[in-house]
Amino acid sequence: MVCRASSSAPCTVTTSGWICQPWKSVPSYSMRSLKRGISTESNQAYKTAPVAMRIYLSGFMASGKSTVGPLVAERRDLDFLDLDDAIEDEANRSVPEIFAIEGELGFRQRETKALWATAENDDVVVSLGGGTIVSKENRDWAMEHGLVVTLQVDADTILDRVADEADHRPLLQDENEQPLARQAMRRRIEQMLSERRAAYEQVHAVVDADREPDVVASVIDEIATVWKHRGEVHNVG
Numbered sequence: 001m002v003c004r005a006s007s008s009a010p011c012t013v014t015t016s017g018w019i020c021q022p023w024k025s026v027p028s029y030s031m032r033s034l035k036r037g038i039s040t041e042s043n044q045a046y047k048t049a050p051v052a053m054r055i056y057l058s059g060f061m062a063s064g065k066s067t068v069g070p071l072v073a074e075r076r077d078l079d080f081l082d083l084d085d086a087i088e089d090e091a092n093r094s095v096p097e098i099f100a101i102e103g104e105l106g107f108r109q110r111e112t113k114a115l116w117a118t119a120e121n122d123d124v125v126v127s128l129g130g131g132t133i134v135s136k137e138n139r140d141w142a143m144e145h146g147l148v149v150t151l152q153v154d155a156d157t158i159l160d161r162v163a164d165e166a167d168h169r170p171l172l173q174d175e176n177e178q179p180l181a182r183q184a185m186r187r188r189i190e191q192m193l194s195e196r197r198a199a200y201e202q203v204h205a206v207v208d209a210d211r212e213p214d215v216v217a218s219v220i221d222e223i224a225t226v227w228k229h230r231g232e233v234h235n236v237g
């Protein structure tokens, strides 16, 4: 168990192996934006307002976001939304079709719009796409609107998990839209992981996701409880 928060940052490390981040990196106004229907800065309003619970699951392709998200939602009695599914529904096309027809840029624009739309629901677990929080703008937005947790897995685990599934992940395909061969796939995964690692780690918490989905969900549930409590303390203080 590692605590990566700087020594000056408040930090809670639980017994279940999650890594906490410097909570002070969340701007104080972020907590205000979590208040349902509150447009005033009155302290009294903060004390009585229900606290929103939006949980954003991030992490590399096949880290388990879509698998674990519904389990977290069930544990906390929250709605569930898969951002890739929402993008497909809105576009009426699959993710590979969007990449093929509109390019990655077109996909990223749709992704950002779909992310913003999640603010309409105060009580939701959102499984993000693997690249959603790579953009600093998306990452900052998500961190201001909810708890952002990265599911962390290594390249070997990713490789095993995507072995039969690369057909719906365009970034793991070759120029002919065929899944990369295993060695080329491994190189692509390692390269993308190294490019994205910093972004995946600059969130509220990073969880070891190379465990049973239900175990990963229970750790995230625990993090959400601590986070919610901190929000209340912050706002009544």
Ligand SMILES: Nc1ncnc2c1ncn2[C@@H]1O[C@H](COP(=O)(O)OP(=O)(O)OP(=O)(O)O)[C@@H](O)[C@H]1O
Binding pocket: 059, 060, 061, 062, 063, 064, 065, 066, 067, 068, 084, 127, 128, 129, 130, 131, 161, 162, 165, 169, 209, 210, 211, 212, 213, 216
């Ligand atoms: N904790 C886990 N243990 C074992 N297998 C898992 C685990 N989590 C997910 N998987 C498997 O890995 C594959 C990818 O999982 P999933 O689709 O949930 O990943 P994802 O993070 O949503 O990926 P993407 O970013 O591409 O949407 C699936 O076959 C799923 O069953």
Ligand SMILES: O=C(O)C1=C[C@@H](O)[C@@H](O)[C@H](O)C1
Binding pocket: 060, 061, 084, 095, 128, 129, 130, 131, 132, 168, 169, 170, 171
């Ligand atoms: O890692 C990524 O950039 C992606 C992951 C998937 O979830 C999809 O959002 C899409 O294939 C892009």
Ligand SMILES: [Mg+2]
Binding pocket: 065, 066, 067, 082, 084, 127, 128, 129
């Ligand atoms: Mg997914």
